[in-house]
Amino acid sequence: MTIDARDPLSLAQWWAETLGWRVTDPVPGGVEVQEPDGSAPSLFFVAVDDRKSAKNRLHLDLYAGDQGATLDDLLARGASRVSAGQPDEAEWTVLADPEGNEFCLLEPR
Template sequence: MTLTFDEICIDAHDATALGDWWSRVLGWPRDIDDDGDVVLHAPPGAGPNWLFLAVPDDKVVKNRIHFDFRPDDQRAEVERVIGLGARRIDIGQGEPSWVVLADPEGNEFCILAAED
C-alpha cells in the first residue's frame, strides 16, 4: 500500500475569507469544490493543496501543528503579510531567528530567516 500526501485540511469559521487570504499570501489560485470547500491549488513541487473547511466554532487554543515558510527576504515578507492582515503574536518564543504570526482567524505560522 502507498499513501500520497494530497491535501492539508484547515478548519475555518469563514472558509471563504480565510481561503482568499491565504491565496493572496501564497499567490496560489483558489476555487470552490463540489462540497463548497475552498481549495488552494499548490504549484507543482510546492506540496499538497490546501482545503479550507467551514466549521461553526472559532479557534480557541494554540495550534498543534503550524506552517513554517522560508522567504528570500524575511523582513520584506513579514511586512507584506502583516500588510495583508497577519499579526505578530507571542507564544513564548523568546528572541528566535523566525517571526511568529497569526492569520486572520488566529492560526499561528512562522516566517523563518532567509537561508545564507
C-alpha cells in the same frame, strides 16, 4: 492539510495570495488552495461555527528571502504577531492568519 475556518473562502484567498498559489473551484465541503502546478500538498478550508480557541498543534513555516518586507506585507494584509513562547532573539517571527491560525516566518536555510 485541512484547516477549520469561519469563512473558508476568505481564508483560502488569503493563504493563496500568501503562498502564490491558486484557489480551486469551491465545493460544498470547502475550498482548496493548490500550488499552480499541483505538485505540492494542498490546503483545504472547511467551515466551522466556533472560533479557534487554542494554539495550533501543527503550523506552517514560511521562508522569505526578504523577511522584513514579507512581514510588512503579511501584517498589512491582516496577519498579526503572536507570542508562542519564542525567545526574544528568535530568528523567526510567529504570526497568525486573519482567523488566528499560527505560522512562522523564517529566512531560507
